Amino acid sequence: MADERIESWLGRPWSEIAGETGGDKIKRMVDDTRASGFSAFRQINQKFPSGVEIPMEFTAMLLGDRTGMLVLGKNLQAVAELQARLIAAQQSMERDYWRLREVETRYRLVFDASNEAVVIVSATDFRVVEANLSAVQALTGRQRGNDALAGREFLLDVAPKDREAVHAMLARVRERGKALSILVHLGFSEQAWILRGALVPSEPGQILILHFTPAAIAAPSTEQLEHAAIKELIDRVPDGFVALDAGGTIQHANQAFLDLVQVGSKPPVIGESLRRWLSQPGADWNALLAQLRRYKTVRLFRTTLRGELGSETEVEISAVDADGEQSYIGVLLRNVSRRFNEMPEGDALRTALGPISEQLGRSSLRKLVKDTVSIVEQHYVKQALEHAGGNRTATAELLGLSRQSLYAKLNRYGLDDRDTDAQDISED
Missing domain, CATH: 1.10.10 (Arc Repressor Mutant, subunit A)
Structure with a gap:
């Protein structure tokens, strides 16, 4: 500012030389100073004769004899630059954070959706750190609860006759990073599996990733092939569909339903109750079940479906209660939300x-x-x-x-x- 010539300012109102947006702020500062003797700090873009505008922070105080005011200003260019750098750094941190979350989400989806049983164990004591749903089903016979094995000693789920061989294999993987696959018998049914492992560095210590593949796969029967074809057809239906047991627990769900509830794969929803996603008061799972028990069929049941990521979707439900040796409930959910997809932004x-x-x-x-x-x-x-x-x-x-x-x-x-x-x- 040393080269600025401000002699032309003398004798002119301050509001005329402070730029287009500073007049109102200056008026308030002057009024406050006349009333109380001083004003609060206010930021004004001060315009200089050369046309340059500099952000400055001003405060005014009344002189002792009330013949005038003294105004002090501070240049905020350095502060504004630091604020811009801080915002850029915060945005960069947020982008990095969401990249990590995306990688973690992809890993979780692949891990949970894998049809191959995978168990992660500690390389120190061979205790289970994590297991996917396929591994839980293979070792415990359960359809859900991937935390059922966490902290449990892995060798306890191996048939007693195979424990020594599995322990030796795990020790070789820990020492050498990998080992030859072996045949083991797991779980209560002692089903035969091919076990292979790999050593992976991790924090706070190393872990072993164990993969299980069924030792023998029987040829599917005609009935099984027909059942698979029907399931594939249901999976391709554009509206959400779930098959429930008598208590409302999900036994099968198609891809459209997974999209509505914002879940990436089927295993996390199998074994869950449909009431988890029906949230509208007066039109929840209990209301739907009451109508099914009374009429056996329900049409155009309007409610709201709440997704895992917080979205709420208006749906119409058609359902049927199929009586038989095993009572099942079929539920079709159609998205009826109004959207702005066609509106040009x-x-x-x-x-x-x-x-x-x-x-x-x-x-x-x-x-x-x-x-x-x-x-x-x-x-x-x-x-x-x-x-x-x-x-x-x-x-x-x-x-x-x-x-x-x-x-x-x-x-x-x-x-x-x-x-x-x-x-x-x-x-x-």
């Missing part, structure tokens, strides 16, 4: 948000967030109005708002069109 929203990025360092974070929310809200209100053809009732439904809330937003953003009142009243 594109460049309009990005263009509207463009000036916000230019205010970084000039406005507080609170104001930046407030302005951003206002622009985004106004954009989607306009989109909803266009999508509903100007009908306020349909617009409020699309946005999930009451009519009164919608009117307030239309008035706030200057979108109030009185010509649509007659149409809304006629529809009401």
Whole structure:
């Protein structure tokens, strides 16, 4: 600022030389100083004769004889630069964090969905650290509960006649990193499996990853092939489908249902109750089951399905209670939510948000967030109005708002069109 010539400022009101956005702040500072003798600190973009604007923080105090005011300012360019660097660093940390979460999620999906039994054991004491659902079923005969083996000594689930050989194999894997596969008998049924292992470095210590493959696979019968074809057909149905036992526990689910409840693979939902995802009061699992017990069939049962990641989807349910030696319940769930998929967002929203990025360092974070929310809200209100053809009732439904809330937003953003009142009243 040493080269700036500010002699032309003398004799002019401060509000005229402080830039386009500083006039109101200066007026408030002056009023506060006259009333109390001093003002709070306020950030103003001070404009210099050369045209440069520098963010500065000012405070004013009244002179002792009340003949004038003394204003002190501090250059905030360094602070603004540090804030920008801090925001960039935080964004980089968040991106790295979500990359790690994505890798972890992929590992978990592959681990749980694998048809091959996999057990992770500690290389120190051969205790189970983790096991996938296929391994739990092979070792315990259970359909669920992948934590049932955690902390348990792995050799206890090996047939007594094979324990010595398995212990020797695990010791070789720990020492050499790998070993030849061996035949072992596992679980209560002592089914024959081919066991192979690998050593993997880990924190706080090394672990062994053990893979189990059935020693012999019998040729499927005609009935089994027909059953598999029917299951494949159900899996390809575009609406969600689950088969439940009499208590509401899921025995089979297709891919469309997994998408609705936001689960990546079938094993985590098998053995769970459907009530876990039916959350709407008055239209939950108990209400559905009561209608099934009374009428044996249910059609167009409207409720809300809550996903594992927090989403809520409106669905219509059709269900049937099949009486027989083994009572099963078939449930079909159809997504009936209204969406904005066809509404163009594109460049309009990005263009509207463009000036916000230019205010970084000039406005507080609170104001930046407030302005951003206002622009985004106004954009989607306009989109909803266009999508509903100007009908306020349909617009409020699309946005999930009451009519009164919608009117307030239309008035706030200057979108109030009185010509649509007659149409809304006629529809009401």
